[in-house]
Amino acid sequence: xxxxxxxxxxxxxxxxxxxxxxxxxxxxxxxxxxxxxxxxxxxxxxxxxxxxxxxxxxxxxxxxxxxxxxxxxxxxxxxxxxxxxxxxxxxxxxxxxxxxxxxxxxxxxxxxxxxxxxxxxxxxxxxxxxxxxxxxxxxxxxxxxxxxxxxxxxxxxxxxxxxxxx
Amino acid sequence: xxxxxxxxxxxxxxxxxxxxxxxxxxxxxxxxxxxxxxxxxxxxxxxxxxxxxxxxxxxxxxxxxxxxxxxxxxxxxxxxxxxxxxxxxxxxxxxxxxxxxxxxxxxxxxxxxxxxxxxxxxxxxxxxxxxxxxxxxxxxxxxxxxxxxxxxxxxxxxxxxxxxxxxxxxxxxxxxxxxxxxxxxxxxxxxxxxxxxxxxxxxxxxxxxxxxxxxxxxxxxxxxxxxxxxxxxxxxxxxxxxxxxxxxxx
Ligand SMILES: [Zn+2]
Numbered sequence: 001x002x003x004x005x006x007x008x009x010x011x012x013x014x015x016x017x018x019x020x021x022x023x024x025x026x027x028x029x030x031x032x033x034x035x036x037x038x039x040x041x042x043x044x045x046x047x048x049x050x051x052x053x054x055x056x057x058x059x060x061x062x063x064x065x066x067x068x069x070x071x072x073x074x075x076x077x078x079x080x081x082x083x084x085x086x087x088x089x090x091x092x093x094x095x096x097x098x099x100x101x102x103x104x105x106x107x108x109x110x111x112x113x114x115x116x117x118x119x120x121x122x123x124x125x126x127x128x129x130x131x132x133x134x135x136x137x138x139x140x141x142x143x144x145x146x147x148x149x150x151x152x153x154x155x156x157x158x159x160x161x162x163x164x165x166x
Numbered sequence: 167x168x169x170x171x172x173x174x175x176x177x178x179x180x181x182x183x184x185x186x187x188x189x190x191x192x193x194x195x196x197x198x199x200x201x202x203x204x205x206x207x208x209x210x211x212x213x214x215x216x217x218x219x220x221x222x223x224x225x226x227x228x229x230x231x232x233x234x235x236x237x238x239x240x241x242x243x244x245x246x247x248x249x250x251x252x253x254x255x256x257x258x259x260x261x262x263x264x265x266x267x268x269x270x271x272x273x274x275x276x277x278x279x280x281x282x283x284x285x286x287x288x289x290x291x292x293x294x295x296x297x298x299x300x301x302x303x304x305x306x307x308x309x310x311x312x313x314x315x316x317x318x319x320x321x322x323x324x325x326x327x328x329x330x331x332x333x334x335x336x337x338x339x340x341x342x343x344x345x346x347x348x349x350x351x352x353x354x355x356x357x358x359x360x361x362x363x364x365x366x367x368x369x370x371x372x373x374x375x376x377x378x379x380x381x382x383x384x385x386x387x388x389x390x391x392x393x394x395x396x397x398x399x400x401x402x403x404x405x406x407x408x409x410x411x412x413x414x415x416x
Pocket of ligand 1: 131133155
């Protein structure tokens with residue numbers, strides 16, 4: 001009798017939701033869109049991930065955490081591969097992920113990453129995640145982590161993080 | 167091993183690593199907290215880009231070395247970064263003038279590199295160009311702010327632009343290796359970029375009320391391992407631990 005011990009990839013996609021982003025723990029790696037592919041090469045499960053930023057220090061932790069979850073579910077024959085192309089974009093962030101960001105006071109990415117307005121010196125309107133005002137100002141393109149910019153709200157006067165669009 | 171490709175990759179990787187190390191030196195010394203954060207984030211982008219390139223270079227080399235061994239165990243003459251990037255940070259004006267003139271160029275390089283026949287390089291370029299966009303905007307804002315600022319800031323940024331200017335010709339040099347890489351559809355035509363770069367930076371310098379320096383003699387040699395005295399000090403500090411305790415991990 002042959003027993004198929006390979007778990008279905010649909011189930012593995014579900015398991016991956018248990019892996020948190022170490023820097024913004026409300027998001028899991030599926031919300032973030034860093035898991036690109038899950039499939040089998042013969043007996044070996046291959047999970048393909050892509051970094052958000054080239055120097056993102058969270059990637060090593062994410063890789064380790066994915067391995068832990070797989071092993072907890074009894075998968076021991078696996079490989080985690082990192083690819084750079086196609087380049088990660090905030091367009092891959094799930095709607096659920098954007099909602100979660102908003103709920104913890106981080107303004108989610110707005111618009112589409114292909115938009116060239118940044119280089120033209122235009123700044124998109126970012127709504128304050130605390131009071132909802134559109135009267136906000138960018139303080140710095142760079143924030144507490146590589147993926148965030150620093151904003152302040154002119155209405156409620158609170159500073160907040162904006163997950164920038166790339 | 168493809169010796170040409172290996173050296174070509176190291177040139178780009180070393181640019182990123184050395185530039186990243188210099189920017190990282192501002193950590194804890196930025197003129198304002200936001201700037202401290204901006205420069206360390208930027209440094210991290212470059213160091214990450216260097217890591218990606220070294221990994222691929224190690225694979226091309228095929229000697230079983232990894233990215234850390236390539237970064238930490240090579241000597242000065244085996245480093246191929248531009249001489250500009252190893253220069254000390256100076257004041258904030260020098261750091262920003264260098265960042266602006268270099269990042270504007272590198273962003274254009276990456277846009278060209280996206281067409282490379284080498285699948286890794288084109289993917290690398292696509293990824294990194296997104297990061298460079300932010301570096302360019304940040305540095306450009308500082309050029310405008312300092313150039314069109316006070317008398318003090320204007321004179322400092324002008325002096326910085328004048329100083330950086332003598333290091334720029336190396337960015338556009340196409341030596342035999344660059345030519346071969348270009349012919350194979352892997353490399354980038356740096357001469358072609360020069361015109362675009364010139365018009366982009368002239369627009370910003372003019373808006374910042376800065377004078378465009380006259381072209382003249384340029385420092386060069388970094389791309390072939392001939393460096394100023396400053397690189398040795400960076401490597402000494404960066405490599406000390408791995409040289410003293412080979413294979414140390416934390
Ligand atoms: Zn508000």
